[in-house]
Amino acid sequence: MNRRSKPALRRIAAAAAALISAALVLSGCLYAQIPEGKASVTREPDTTGVADELLSFYSQTIEWQQCGSRLDCADVTAPLDWEDPEAGEVSLAIVRHQATGQYQGSLLVNPGGPGSSGYDYIADNLTYAVGAPLIENFDVIGFDPRGVGRSTAVTCFEDPAKRDEFNYGLTIEPRNTPEWEAEIQADQKEYAEACAANSGDLLQHVTTVNAARDMDLLRAVLGDTQLNYLGYSYGTFLGATYAKLYPERAQRLVLDGAIDPSVPGLDVGTTQALGFESALRAYLENCLASNGCPFNGTLDDALADFRALLAAVERSPLRNGDGRMLGADTMVTGVITAMYSQSSWQYLTDALAAVLQGDPSAMFYLADSYNGRNPDGTYADNSMDAFNAYNCMDYPVEDDPAAEAAAMKRIEEGAPTFAPYWQGPDLCEQWPYPPTGTREAITAPGTGPIVVVGTTNDPATPYEWSESLAEQLENGVLVTRVGEGHTGYNKGNGCVDEAVEGFLIEGTVPEDGLRCE
Helix, strand or coil, rough: CCCCCCCCCCCEEEEECCCHHHHHHCCCCCCCEEEEECCCCCCCCCCCCCCHHHHHCCCCCCCHHHHHHHHEEEEEECCCCCCHEEEEHEEEEEEEEECCCCCCEEEEEECCCCCCCHHHHHHHHHHHHHHHHHHCEEEEEEEEEEEEECCCEECCCCHHHHHHHHHHCCCCCCCCCHHHHHHHHHHHHHHHHHHHHHHHHHHHHCCCHHHHHHHHHHHHHHHCCCEEEEEHHHEEEEEEHHHHHCCHHEEEEEEEEECCCCCHHHHHHHHHHHHHHHHHHHHHHHCCCCCCCCCCHHHHHHHHHHHHHHHHHHHHCCEEECCCCCCCHHHHHHHHCCCHHHHHHHHHHHHHHHHHHCHHHHHHHHHHHCCCEEECCCCCHHHHHHHHHHHHHCCCCCCHHHHHHHHHHHHHHHHHCHHCCCCCCCCCHHHHCCCCCCCCCEEEEECCCCEEEEEEEECCCCCCCHHHHHHHHHEEEEEEEEECCCCCCCCCHHHHHHHHHHHHCCCCCCCCEEEEC
């Protein structure tokens, strides 16, 4: 999702890690200490069937270095352009937590985004990312895909103040007027030009297909003949793309909180709007039944008051202590960030109560968590730049006024709270390279069983996408978590956890259609 410069219909980052830092702070969770790891082990790369022009990449030996308690890390070199391996190289940052018990191979984990750091996800939040049985049986591997974080990364605005203006700045012209659109398009053009100037040739090669090819390279240099993989959110699209490209090497894949690869960008934004409206209603029902809720009356009363609050912030933005102004777009960002996890609902309640008192600081904290902004004004990562880069290369630009009008009608009817803030010019129209991705069903014939996990009221990757992906995949198996929030594994549902871990560790395929209450 882009804040001030929104796509024609917003697309929300689909990442299990979207609110990890906030969730850990707000919930006060203390995760169990993991036993000390083993001495670093390097395994022989698997070069079976590798073409001669790629052999130098697939035969490289990983040089592990200790990079924290129980962790070791390395950089792996991949082709910049997989179609022309001599055109240049990119570096892929990986981190490993070695199996604490009987080693069964590597388990690659991607937290989604696109653009979230898989390196940080494992290095900083291992037991949030995977359960203890997986830690015991696998070398758990986090990696930053090309364009992301510690890997060769996309860079757009280098000045944090410019990033602040792009993410949080207020428009001058009235919303949804031609002048407003022109103002946003000018901002988008400046941003896209900065991405091109500061990222060089990398930008046109930041695609999910290339990231999937990189993932096969990681599998090989780690010494595995087949891939074991756990992908969350956008990571499900990466995993499904891998299965399409390398079906014979897709051993045990779990895709949690699925993206439907056949859905075009316009429909993605529409479905997510409806999903976040549903999550907001669930939150407000919970809030009304709790102490300290800033709203009262019926659910309809609370929705009306919430919409009035958004409109008030739109008319009269609130100044934060650091000088930033909380407008409606930033408030929407903060609210939807809290929708990723039910554990954040209480903090959202406190943030909304504070906004009603004229204090936007807690709402900014939520929005900053989404944008990767640190309290000192610096940015922790390039996740939003990478998000934009992948989306603009993966999704064909759509220019169908009738389809856009129909989509907005669906949003206005099904998501009236968010509808006013869900439209605007498409950033990708300003992108310096044309998209290369297609939106089509992935069937991946020839793989083993692929487990797809869906949560019934997941706002970021709505349940219908998990149903659709499981149906598309020739060997898809659907596991349903009945509940709130984004993704299903390792979220406290023993039924889901047992299904995922039994499959990854023992190869026990869950019953297709398993429903976990």
